[in-house]
Amino acid sequence: MTEKKFKTLDDFLGTHFIYTYDNGWEYEWYAKNDHTVDYRIHGGMVAGRWVKDQEANIVMLTEGIYKVAWTEPTGTDVALDFVPNEKKLNGTIFFPAWVKQHPEITVTFQNEHIDRMHEAREKYDTYPKLVVPEFAHITYIGNAGQNNEDVIAEAPYDGITDDIRAGRYFDENYHRIQK
Ligand SMILES: C=Cc1ccc(O)cc1
Known part of the structure; x- marks a missing residue:
């Protein structure tokens, strides 16, 4: 894992993280550029879900501290x-009621099923929302560079985060080593 020190917004953009929330949910997230994020979910209520090119608001609050926020096609x-x-973050996820009731609808490569998400958010309940506020500890930081399509490029599989942390997943140019 890189030991880089984060100071500027540019230090954050292009960075790839893996982290585990205190409730046990493991997430992988990539600051693709100053308005776009990709992610993969490895543990928790919607493990198996993955998303590319989610538009997000990304700012630096003060040196080395970053805030990211977005709203999804699911309504989450x-x-x-x-x-x-400090290898940590705080995340709050606001899930519409239907994602808790039917998480399996969201567990997919969302980019290929945007219509299905829009349909479900109209058809099922929004309220009461499920609010999940948690700290997480960061277990991996990688310098992927901005707009790297290899970072989040396939469905999550068992052991993928171990492969990434062990250095078996990306080559020296942060391209995916295909098995
Ligand atoms: C619902 C998506 C999501 C992505 C990353 C994260 O840390 C929390 C939620």
Whole structure:
């Protein structure tokens, strides 16, 4: 894992993280550029879900501390505060009621099923929302560079985060080593 020190917004953009929330949910998230994020979910209520090119608001609050927020086609809202120099973040996820009732609908490569998400958010309940506020500890930081399509490029599989942490997943140019 890189030991880089985060100071500027540019230090954050292009960075790839893996982290585990205190409730046990493991997530992988990539600051693709100053308005776009990709992610994969490895543990928790919607493990198996993965998303590319989600538009997000990304700012630096003060040196080395970053806030990211977005709203999804599912109606789920997310706010993340990264303190990468301390290997931690705080995330709050606001799930519409239907995602808790039918998580399996969202567990897919969302980009190929946007219509299905829009349909479900109209058809099923929004309220009461499920709010999940949690700290997480960062277990991996990688310098992927911005707009790297290899970072989040396939469905999550058992052991993928171990492969990434062990250095078996990306080559020296942060391209995926295909098995
Ligand atoms: C629902 C998406 C989501 C992505 C990353 C994260 O840390 C929390 C939620």
